[in-house]
Structures are given as structure tokens and as C-alpha cells.
Amino acid sequence: MTDFRWDKLATDGMSRRGRLHTAHGPVETPAFMPVGTAATVKAMAPWDVAQTGAQMVLGNTYHLMLRPGAERVAKLGGLHRFMAWDGPILTDSGGFQVMSLAQLRQLDETGVTFKSHIDGSTHALSPERSVEIQDLLDADVTMQLDECPPAGWPHDKVADSMRLSLRWAERCQRAFRERPGYGLFGIVQGGVYDDLRRESARELSAMDLPGYAVGGLAVGEGQAETFRVLEVTCPELPADKPRYLMGVGRPDDIVGAVMRGIDMFDCVLPTRSGRTGQAFTARGPINLKNARHREDTRPLDPNCDCATCTTFSRAYLHHLIRSEEMLGPMLLSRHNVHYYQALMAGLRGAIERGELTEHAQALAEGWHAGDI
Ligand SMILES: Nc1nc2c(CCNCC3CCCCC3)c3[nH]c(NCCc4ccccc4)nc3cc2c(=O)[nH]1
Numbered sequence: 001m002t003d004f005r006w007d008k009l010a011t012d013g014m015s016r017r018g019r020l021h022t023a024h025g026p027v028e029t030p031a032f033m034p035v036g037t038a039a040t041v042k043a044m045a046p047w048d049v050a051q052t053g054a055q056m057v058l059g060n061t062y063h064l065m066l067r068p069g070a071e072r073v074a075k076l077g078g079l080h081r082f083m084a085w086d087g088p089i090l091t092d093s094g095g096f097q098v099m100s101l102a103q104l105r106q107l108d109e110t111g112v113t114f115k116s117h118i119d120g121s122t123h124a125l126s127p128e129r130s131v132e133i134q135d136l137l138d139a140d141v142t143m144q145l146d147e148c149p150p151a152g153w154p155h156d157k158v159a160d161s162m163r164l165s166l167r168w169a170e171r172c173q174r175a176f177r178e179r180p181g182y183g184l185f186g187i188v189q190g191g192v193y194d195d196l197r198r199e200s201a202r203e204l205s206a207m208d209l210p211g212y213a214v215g216g217l218a219v220g221e222g223q224a225e226t227f228r229v230l231e232v233t234c235p236e237l238p239a240d241k242p243r244y245l246m247g248v249g250r251p252d253d254i255v256g257a258v259m260r261g262i263d264m265f266d267c268v269l270p271t272r273s274g275r276t277g278q279a280f281t282a283r284g285p286i287n288l289k290n291a292r293h294r295e296d297t298r299p300l301d302p303n304c305d306c307a308t309c310t311t312f313s314r315a316y317l318h319h320l321i322r323s324e325e326m327l328g329p330m331l332l333s334r335h336n337v338h339y340y341q342a343l344m345a346g347l348r349g350a351i352e353r354g355e356l357t358e359h360a361q362a363l364a365e366g367w368h369a370g371d372i
Pocket residue numbers: 035036037058059060061092093094095096143146147148187214215216217218219246247248249266267268269272
């Protein structure tokens with residue numbers, strides 16, 4: 001059985017080209033992980049997800065612990081078998097979703113307690129229980145339970161929150177069941193405060209974890225602040241361990257974060273926006289709901305070789321979205337996830353060639369070319 005590890009294959013400035021080895025197979029990095037919310041990447045079957053080139057997907061601890069329940073997923077053979085995804089799966093710890101979705105939630109030293117948004121039942125999520133749930137789901141990468149402070153919290157509140165997350169990291173590491181091919185990632189917190197980011201990164205680095213996430217971002221701070229926090233945080237993390245920026249992002253966010261040392265990403269954007277008619281293209285985002293597409297026979301993105309772009313016209317996609325036909329979100333989700341995977345493949349190649357700066361410049365010119 002392969003040991004969980006990340007090989008650094010090439011670097012270009014602060015960016016890295018690597019390969020993550022997990023129990024369920026390898027993941028080329030920089031990597032984008034599509035989000036499977038309730039054990040499905042919405043509107044996409046697992047074979048559609050695989051066809052985009054995605055190697056690793058996210059499972060959702062919060063949703064699955066409420067329905068159908070972690071013990072039930074384990075009884076059914078674990079999340080891989082349940083959703084028929086035999087590649088690597090990363091699950092978030094659930095704390096972020098609790099704070100953004102659950103009703104009547106309360107967070108203290110022991111963890112978070114909350115009422116289910118589905119049936120109002122009460123649940124408790126401690127660091128130990130979160131690690132146990134992710135073990136029952138058979139996630140290749142388990143995330144520590146953490147608190148993500150909202151944007152705008154003052155320094156003292158963020159400091160208390162960051163130190164709570166550090167204590168929870170210790171408890172998660174003690175509770176984690178070590179087994180070849182599986183790893184527990186710590187999550188760096190500290191808001192937008194450099195001293196707190198450094199303290200969090202240094203304390204977590206001393207725990208010698210197999211990987212590190214940068215949390216507490218993409219909460220409304222804006223791209224410039226996100227990048228500035230990465231410039232402070234990444235240099236404090238071990239150079240030989242993978243770095244995962246949680247919840248990011250738009251294509252330009254991802255390129256900028258890769259240039260600042262990030263290796264892994266997740267975001268609901270390509271799937272969620274696909275369902276509302278938004279498509280990402282080499283010449284920027286377009287919304288197919290817009291009436292200007294109703295007689296446009298061109299493909300969605302002439303540069304894209306996905307089935308959506310090589311089969312259908314913009315006029316047809318516009319019709320599907322306007323008619324609220326299921327095929328609309330299906331086709332746009334596939335294209336968007338394909339677009340994100342092609343973006344990551346392009347970044348990996350550019351880093352290998354030592355041409356990331358030029359590649360990023362060419363991407364930005366395409367996105368701003370407009371007239372699409
Ligand atoms: N533990 C933890 N998770 C975070 C997440 C959830 C990452 N996605 C999980 C995934 C699991 C499966 C279900 C879906 C979520 C974040 N997402 C964002 N921004 C999203 C900003 C955004 C971007 C586009 C659309 C909506 C929101 N910031 C985040 C910070 C943290 C954090 O500090 N700690």
C-alpha cells in the first residue's frame with residue numbers, strides 16, 4: 001500500500017509542480033478538486049467527473065453526517081463505493097459548513113453543537129468526532145476541525161480563535177487513525193493578521209503533519225488581501241508538504257495563488273455557477289441566460305475541446321438554461337469543471353517549463369480580451 005506523500009517535481013519562483021500519493025491513487029498538483037456536496041458533484045455522474053481530468057474530489061462531512069449518517073455510509077462500504085468514485089477523496093471537517101448552514105449553532109472549547117437544517121435534530125461535532133466521521137467516510141485526506149473567523153473580526157478575537165483551532169489540531173492528530181495512504185491536514189488560521197498567521201503556521205509546522213491548508217480566506221477579504229496573506233503564510237510552511245487553499249476560487253484567484261505557493265484548491269464556483277448559466281472561458285466568464293446568445297451558433301468556448309463545446313451552440317445552451325431544462329446545468333457543469341482542469345494542466349506544464357509568469361500573463365490577456 002502506498003504511503004501518503006507529496007513529491008515536489010519542479011518549481012518556478014514560489015510555485016511548485018508536484019504529485020500527491022494517496023491510498024486511492026495519485027493526484028497531479030497544482031490540482032483543482034471539484035466539490036461533491038451530498039456525495040455527488042451536482043448534476044454530474046462520477047464518469048463525467050473523471051472525464052474532465054479531475055483526480056480528487058471533495059466529500060461533505062456536514063451533509064453526510066446528517067444524511068444518510070456517517071455510520072450508515074461506512075456500513076454501505078464507505079464514500080468511495082457509495083458514490084462510485086474510486087479516486088482520492090478529501091473531506092472537510094464540517095465546522096465551516098456548520099457555521100454557514102446550520103441553525104442554532106454554538107461553538108466552544110469542546111467543539112460545535114448545532115441543529116440540523118434538514119430535520120432540526122441536535123448534533124455535536126468535536127475534533128475527535130469530526131476525525132471519526134471522516135474515517136467512517138474513508139476519506140484519503142481528513143481535515144482538522146477548525147474555526148473560520150468571519151472577515152472583519154478584531155485582532156484579539158482572531159487570536160483566540162486561531163489558538164482554539166491549534167488546540168483542536170492537536171486533538172485531531174491524537175484522534176486520527178494512522179494508516180498507509182491516508183493523511184490529516186492542519187488548517188492555518190489567523191485572519192488577515194501577519195503575526196497570527198505566522199504563529200499558526202509555525203505551531204502547525206512543528207506538528208509535522210502530512211499537509212497544510214490555508215483557511216480563513218475567501219470570506220470576503222478581497223483578492224489583494226488573500227494574496228498578501230499567502231505571501232506571509234506560505235514561507236512559514238514546510239517546503240516539502242502540500243498546501244491547500246480552501247474555498248478558492250475564480251480562475252484568476254487560482255493562478256495568483258499558485259504563483260504564491262499553493263498546490264490544491266476546492267470551490268463550488270464551477271458547478272454552482274454552471275447551474276445558473278455562467279460559463280468560464282478563455283476569454284472570461286459569460287452568462288448564457290443573456291438574450292444576446294439566442295441566435296449565436298458559435299460554440300461556448302472555441303478553445304475548449306469538451307463535449308459541450310464540440311457538440312452544442314451557444315443558442316442551444318441559452319435555450320436550455322432559459323427553459324430550465326436539466327440538460328443545461330449538466331452541460332455547463334461539465335464544461336466548467338473541464339475548463340478548471342484544463343487550467344490546472346496548463347499551470348502544471350508552465351511550471352515544468354519555468355514559464356509560469358508568461359503563461360499567467362497570456363491567460364490574463366485572454367480573460368480581459370472581452371468581446372465574447
Ligand atoms: N474547514 C474550513 N473550510 C473552509 C472552507 C470550506 C472549503 N470547501 C469545503 C467544501 C466541502 C463540501 C461542500 C462544499 C464546501 C472555505 N470556503 C471558503 N470560501 C468559499 C467562498 C465561496 C466561493 C464560491 C461560492 C461560494 C463561496 N473559505 C473557507 C475557509 C475554510 C476554513 O477556514 N476552514
